[in-house]
Amino acid sequence: MSARETAVLELLMRCKNRAVSKKLVEDHIFGFSGEVASNAVEVYVHRLRKQLSEQGAHIVIHTIRGVGYLLAEAK
Amino acid sequence: MRFKSISARIIFLHVIAVVFVSIFMPLALFWLLSAETNRLHDRAMREQADAIAHHLVLGTEGDWALNLPPSLRDLYSKAYGRYAYSIVNETGHVLFSSLDENHPIFPSDAHSSELTFLETRRGEDTISGASVPKEVGDRMLWVQVAENLAHRDVLTDDIVADFFKRVGWITLPMLLLLLAIDIVIFRRALLPLLQASDQAREISPARIDVRLPVDFIPTEIRPLVSAVNEALDRLEQGFRVQRAFTADAAHELRTPLAVLRTRLDTLVDQRTSGALRQDVEAMCRVVGQLLDVAESDTFVVAQSERADLHAVCAEVAESVAPLAIAQGKEISVDAADEPVWVNGNADMLYRAVRNLVENALRHTPEGTAVEVAVKANRSVTVLDQGPGIHDDDREFLFRRFWRRDRRGAGSAGLGLSIVRRIAEAHMASIIVENRKTGGASFSLRFPRAAQTAVTGER
Numbered sequence A: 001m002s003a004r005e006t007a008v009l010e011l012l013m014r015c016k017n018r019a020v021s022k023k024l025v026e027d028h029i030f031g032f033s034g035e036v037a038s039n040a041v042e043v044y045v046h047r048l049r050k051q052l053s054e055q056g057a058h059i060v061i062h063t064i065r066g067v068g069y070l071l072a073e074a075k
Numbered sequence B: 001m002r003f004k005s006i007s008a009r010i011i012f013l014h015v016i017a018v019v020f021v022s023i024f025m026p027l028a029l030f031w032l033l034s035a036e037t038n039r040l041h042d043r044a045m046r047e048q049a050d051a052i053a054h055h056l057v058l059g060t061e062g063d064w065a066l067n068l069p070p071s072l073r074d075l076y077s078k079a080y081g082r083y084a085y086s087i088v089n090e091t092g093h094v095l096f097s098s099l100d101e102n103h104p105i106f107p108s109d110a111h112s113s114e115l116t117f118l119e120t121r122r123g124e125d126t127i128s129g130a131s132v133p134k135e136v137g138d139r140m141l142w143v144q145v146a147e148n149l150a151h152r153d154v155l156t157d158d159i160v161a162d163f164f165k166r167v168g169w170i171t172l173p174m175l176l177l178l179l180a181i182d183i184v185i186f187r188r189a190l191l192p193l194l195q196a197s198d199q200a201r202e203i204s205p206a207r208i209d210v211r212l213p214v215d216f217i218p219t220e221i222r223p224l225v226s227a228v229n230e231a232l233d234r235l236e237q238g239f240r241v242q243r244a245f246t247a248d249a250a251h252e253l254r255t256p257l258a259v260l261r262t263r264l265d266t267l268v269d270q271r272t273s274g275a276l277r278q279d280v281e282a283m284c285r286v287v288g289q290l291l292d293v294a295e296s297d298t299f300v301v302a303q304s305e306r307a308d309l310h311a312v313c314a315e316v317a318e319s320v321a322p323l324a325i326a327q328g329k330e331i332s333v334d335a336a337d338e339p340v341w342v343n344g345n346a347d348m349l350y351r352a353v354r355n356l357v358e359n360a361l362r363h364t365p366e367g368t369a370v371e372v373a374v375k376a377n378r379s380v381t382v383l384d385q386g387p388g389i390h391d392d393d394r395e396f397l398f399r400r401f402w403r404r405d406r407r408g409a410g411s412a413g414l415g416l417s418i419v420r421r422i423a424e425a426h427m428a429s430i431i432v433e434n435r436k437t438g439g440a441s442f443s444l445r446f447p448r449a450a451q452t453a454v455t456g457e458r
Helices: A003-014 A022-030 A040-054 B006-054 B070-075 B154-161 B168-201 B222-265 B270-298 B309-326 B346-363 B415-425
Strands: A019-021 A059-064 A068-073 B056-058 B064-066 B083-089 B094-097 B116-122 B125-136 B139-148 B306-308 B330-334 B341-343 B369-375 B379-383 B429-434 B440-445
Touching: A003 A022, A003 A040, A003 A068, A019 A022, A019 B309, A022 A040, A022 A068, A040 A059, A059 B309, A059 B330, A068 B309, B006 B056, B006 B070, B006 B083, B006 B125, B006 B139, B006 B168, B056 B125, B056 B139, B064 B094, B116 B139, B222 B270, B270 B346, B270 B415, B306 B309, B306 B346, B309 B330, B309 B346, B309 B369, B309 B379, B346 B369, B346 B379, B346 B415, B346 B440, B415 B429, B415 B440
Parallel strands: B330 B369
Antiparallel strands: A019 A068, A059 A068, B056 B064, B083 B094, B083 B139, B116 B125, B125 B139, B306 B341, B369 B379, B379 B440, B429 B440
């Protein structure tokens, strides 16, 4: 797991059961400076989901379209 | 006859007055004119009698002589035929006469000691004139002068006889003109009342502070307007008391509920406490909504307030998302990146959209999504995939405390009434539709913001 993926997961876990806006995720991992590829966050989240399911984790990252992401316990 | 409108009544009465006056005014004028003509006639008769008497001479042997100058003689000539005179002595004997007959013009009552005006008939004609007593020396004579009215002066004749045709008609158009002017004046006088009516139309539960303008109201009607304003004052007072009560009651309920919630956490029996906690949450929601109702009732959007619908909807979705996920449902916001500015209060709009979304979440089945669509034409649409709106329910939807299913917990039936109230305050329209694919769609459409150039706010 890359440092950035870890950062995303950390943020989502800290905000567990709360929606986290995509903007906030971007700011968290890139800071306020750099140019960000528009789909960068999607890519990290996609990789995270894959790893979480591979590891058999009991948490799921939901996409709230138009808003951001939400990490919740799997049912 | 009864009229609903004051102007109709006034115009009706005015028309009656016009008809009345247009009949009686010419009659009165005609009478006055006739009286004046007669007065002139009487004066002329007296003057003529005086003139004739002036030429009477009593001779030394007691015989009378009348030396009329030619001008006067022509006046009384039979050819002219209009005037006649006769001079009568005490015994009623005619001394001189312009007529051939040897009897006086006015045979009876001719021996008054004063000037008398007399009238008699000669064949078809009316003869009118005066008898003037004249004392010449120690003898009394009566000079009678008369005019045949059949030969009256052409001018006088025309004026009097053709009065109605030539002059009398003018009264009718004059009075009609007066009527038209009156109508205009009356309409103008009523104008402030119409303005007051417009003002009154704005008074609603949300704007109870509006009062009717008294300044330009005619003094006759001012007591009514003032009384209405005073009645509104009292209503406003009552209204405020009631609202304050709702708000206070809701507020007062919050604290005991919060205490109840914390006490539930300390219960050992987890199953019971879980169920009870759910009930308490439902109550908290209702109390919160009651507060929203009380606040939205008095809420008025300030002219300068601007809100970004996109940001409002994103915020709502963010806060509702955990609830949706917990229920196995989804929520999404469908919007362009640009902000959508409207004239409105962000906090109130948040409550409106949140209530719509919560309502949609309640009705959309597990595994489906609630979609919030924000469009650049200043509209927000909340779409669900539930059973849709039954036609019979449409009229009740926005009523307070109305619920389709009265057993449903967690909803007091206040949400949509709050939505409507906030929409009204923003002059937004609510459109409720059933989607072709199933489910309901609630749209809020906002009017164009007064100032378009809004940047850097929020």
